[in-house]
Amino acid sequence: MTLKRFILGVLTIAILFILSLSLIASWNQPQIQSRLELYQTNLLLHATEWQGETAQGVDFKSARETLIGVEPLKAATKQYEQARQSAQTVLQQLQQQNPLLSPAPEKPLKVTPGIETSISRKQAPLQASIQQTEQLINELDLRLGILQVEQGQTEAALKTWTELNERVQTQPNGESAAKTATVLIGLWSSPPRLLPDAQQWINKQLDGWFRYQGLKRLYQLQQREDALSKLIAAEREIAEQAVLKLAIVSAVPTLGFLVGVGLLIFLVGQRLVKGKDSLLAQNENLPWSTPWDAETIWQVFVVGFFLMGQILVPLAFFLLKVKASSFDVRGQSLYVLASYVLVALGGLSVLYFSIKPFLPLPQQEKWFRLDLSGNWFWWGLGGYLTALPLVILVSLINQLVWRGQGGSNPLLPLVLGSQDGVALLIFFLTAAVAAPLFEEFLFRGFLLPSLTRYMSVWGAIGASSLLFAVAHLSLSEVLPLTTLGMVLGVVYTRSRNLLAPMLLHSLWNSGTLLSLFILGSGGK
Numbered sequence: 001m002t003l004k005r006f007i008l009g010v011l012t013i014a015i016l017f018i019l020s021l022s023l024i025a026s027w028n029q030p031q032i033q034s035r036l037e038l039y040q041t042n043l044l045l046h047a048t049e050w051q052g053e054t055a056q057g058v059d060f061k062s063a064r065e066t067l068i069g070v071e072p073l074k075a076a077t078k079q080y081e082q083a084r085q086s087a088q089t090v091l092q093q094l095q096q097q098n099p100l101l102s103p104a105p106e107k108p109l110k111v112t113p114g115i116e117t118s119i120s121r122k123q124a125p126l127q128a129s130i131q132q133t134e135q136l137i138n139e140l141d142l143r144l145g146i147l148q149v150e151q152g153q154t155e156a157a158l159k160t161w162t163e164l165n166e167r168v169q170t171q172p173n174g175e176s177a178a179k180t181a182t183v184l185i186g187l188w189s190s191p192p193r194l195l196p197d198a199q200q201w202i203n204k205q206l207d208g209w210f211r212y213q214g215l216k217r218l219y220q221l222q223q224r225e226d227a228l229s230k231l232i233a234a235e236r237e238i239a240e241q242a243v244l245k246l247a248i249v250s251a252v253p254t255l256g257f258l259v260g261v262g263l264l265i266f267l268v269g270q271r272l273v274k275g276k277d278s279l280l281a282q283n284e285n286l287p288w289s290t291p292w293d294a295e296t297i298w299q300v301f302v303v304g305f306f307l308m309g310q311i312l313v314p315l316a317f318f319l320l321k322v323k324a325s326s327f328d329v330r331g332q333s334l335y336v337l338a339s340y341v342l343v344a345l346g347g348l349s350v351l352y353f354s355i356k357p358f359l360p361l362p363q364q365e366k367w368f369r370l371d372l373s374g375n376w377f378w379w380g381l382g383g384y385l386t387a388l389p390l391v392i393l394v395s396l397i398n399q400l401v402w403r404g405q406g407g408s409n410p411l412l413p414l415v416l417g418s419q420d421g422v423a424l425l426i427f428f429l430t431a432a433v434a435a436p437l438f439e440e441f442l443f444r445g446f447l448l449p450s451l452t453r454y455m456s457v458w459g460a461i462g463a464s465s466l467l468f469a470v471a472h473l474s475l476s477e478v479l480p481l482t483t484l485g486m487v488l489g490v491v492y493t494r495s496r497n498l499l500a501p502m503l504l505h506s507l508w509n510s511g512t513l514l515s516l517f518i519l520g521s522g523g524k
Contacts, residue, residue, distance in 0.1 A: 038083055142161070267280050348441070383488070
């Protein structure tokens with residue numbers, strides 16, 4: 001064994017260990033999809049205040065029912081109950097992992113002070129996760145109670161808030177939830193009890209439609225007609241905007257989904273009828289002539305991608321004492337972009353020096369081809385449309401498997417919670433420009449063709465797609481991203497132009513960012 005292979009072997013073991021820890025850590029983390037569903041539900045609740053007024057002789061009532069459904073409050077209640085059940089399951093799992101909450105052993109073990117401190121440090125993140133999950137359940141119960149009273153289930157709502165009030169007495173950070181629950185109990189009791197700081201706690205602990213309902217009840221009981229009129233007028237304006245936003249995040253993807261299904265049916269039908277002359281059969285079994293061996297592929301990904309991304313760049317920021325958590329949302333967006341650019345520059349440098357002995361590459365093989373001519377645009381757009389129904393279907397199955405857990409790309413929650421225009425622009429540059437350029441160059445431009453030296457084109461598409469998915473370090477995203485990666489691979493092998501998968505990748509990330517921005521701006 002050469003020294004180079006020994007070093008690569010050691011690095012591989014270290015990288016596999018780090019990747020395993022990251023994937024295991026994502027096991028109990030919530031998916032972004034779970035939060036998106038609640039944000040969309042909150043947007044829907046705002047839209048319920050829009051009554052589908054008639055304007056210029058046009059009745060929008062049918063459009064309203066199409067967008068928000070016939071019984072939106074029941075649908076929202078079901079969504080919140082499912083979210084609460086999922087959070088409760090996660091809480092039980094976390095509590096089982098915490099020795100402080102486990103039954104005490106018959107004979108207490110003697111632990112030295114140093115080891116005891118080490119155990120405490122290891123338990124700190126777990127305890128923080130438990131407290132965050134408890135806080136989430138408290139917030140869900142506050143909102144569930146309001147949904148219940150709006151459906152005439154006042155007794156059920158009072159029970160929900162009373163049980164919340166009793167439960168949080170033992171929680172270290174449950175004071176705010178307890179006071180808000182007390183305020184809500186007072187508002188809907190018979191006779192009502194108005195606390196002097198009711199408005200303060202409603203504004204602090206509730207948001208969006210739920211805050212509106214709490215304040216509306218408070219103003220009605222206080223007989224503050226002017227404040228009530230302003231509140232209703234403001235909510236109607238928000239409701240009109242919510243209807244438009246719902247149309248964008250619901251109707252547009254649905255239209256794309258239907259077009260994608262039609263395109264899939266056409267492509268598969270053409271493949272069955274025309275065989276080798278069909279679009280899908282184009283370059284189907286045509287491998288690349290790869291001049292380097294598996295060791296070069298191994299080197300590029302271990303050193304250029306995983307070592308750079310998982311060790312060197314994070315270590316550089318650590319030594320410079322740069323912490324993303326200490327920044328505001330603009331600082332975090334710049335941190336994400338800077339991290340990605342450094343990883344990309346390092347990865348592409350390693351790629352270049354790894355294949356430099358084999359340059360120039362044969363032009364007829366179309367290695368790393370970026371050609372503005374040809375039909376790359378239609379391959380990219382068509383690939384995006386066909387990816388929509390495939391990834392959505394796999395994601396629905398995935399949700400049943402993971403039940404809202406399994407983690408997500410850490411960039412997505414940042415975008416969802418941000419309404420800063422500059423930060424969103426930087427996030428867009430990262431996800432819709434930098435990511436497609438670098439990842440397609442590496443996974444489709446280099447890895448996929450290189451693997452055709454050892455396996456079929458379809459095998460190379462599958463293997464490169466799986467590695468592409470695992471590289472995102474979220475268990476819940478492995479199946480959807482593998483599916484997306486396979487569509488990207490098919491588009492590239494057929495078009496033989498990297499611009500096609502880059503366009504598809506950019507459209508996908510842009511659509512995701514747009515949905516997150518709309519839901520974040522209107523769902524709170």
